[in-house]
Every structure is written in C-alpha cells, then in structure tokens.
Amino acid sequence: MAKLLGLLLIIASVLVVTAQDCTVDLQGLIRECKQYVMFPANPKITPSDACCSVVHKVDGPCICSKVTKEIEKVVCMDKVVYVADYCKNPLKPGSVCGSYHVPSLG
Incomplete structure (x- = not known):
C-alpha cells in the first residue's frame, strides 16, 4: 500500500509540472480517468x-x-x-508518448 501511495505521489508531482505547461484539468483527469489507465494492461475498460x-x-x-x-x-x-x-481525442499514430510509440491503427 505504501509503495502504491509513493507511486501515486510521483505521478501527482510530475502531473503538476505538466499542468503548468499544458492545458489540463489535472484533478479531473486523476479523479475521472485513473481507473481506466492504470496497470494491469488487461482488461481495457x-x-x-x-x-x-x-x-x-x-x-x-x-x-x-x-x-x-x-x-x-x-x-x-x-x-x-x-x-x-475512445474519447475522440486520439494520439497521433507514430507519435511518441514518453518512451511509448503510439501504434498505427488498422
């Protein structure tokens, strides 16, 4: 539990920096979406x-x-x-998100 809390604090601190540079409803993003993007990879909800x-x-x-x-x-x-x-704000295929390469669809 402490490890998870530590990781969430890391994410929150990085996202605060992100919020300063990007247009983001940080609290809304964490509150509304975290359960859909956290590991494990499956199932996708x-x-x-x-x-x-x-x-x-x-x-x-x-x-x-x-x-x-x-x-x-x-x-x-x-x-x-x-x-x-799904939310109609797709990441461009072939772009990079962190070290992740967004796959081509299809």
Whole structure:
C-alpha cells in the first residue's frame, strides 16, 4: 500500500509540472480517468462519460512530452491510447508518448 501511495505521489508531482505547461484539468483527469489507465494492461475498460469529458480537453502531444519512466511504471500506455481514442481525442499514430510509440491503427 505504501509503495502504491509513493507511486501515486510521483505521478501527482510530475502531473503538476505538466499542468503548468499544458492545458489540463489535472484533478479531473486523476479523479475521472485513473481507473481506466492504470496497470494491469488487461482488461481495457470503457471510460466513463466524465472521463471522456476531461480527456477531450487535453492537449495530448503536450502531455505526452511530460510522461516519464516513473509514470510509465504505473500507467499503462496501451490503455492511455485506448482511452484517448475512445474519447475522440486520439494520439497521433507514430507519435511518441514518453518512451511509448503510439501504434498505427488498422
């Protein structure tokens, strides 16, 4: 439990920096979407309308430029791509999000 809390604090601190540079409703993103993007990689769960409402406003390329290896240890990037796509704010295929390469669809 302490390890999970520590990882969440790392994510929160990195995302605070992200929020300063990118247009992000940080509290809304964490509150509404964390359960859809955290490991384990499966199953992928359809995000809620509330999550999509927040995701739809996010500047994906800007947020991706702030993703660190620490974040990638707890956030499943496959799920991030899935949620972004489902919420109609997809990450561009071939782009890079942290060290993750967004796959081509199809």
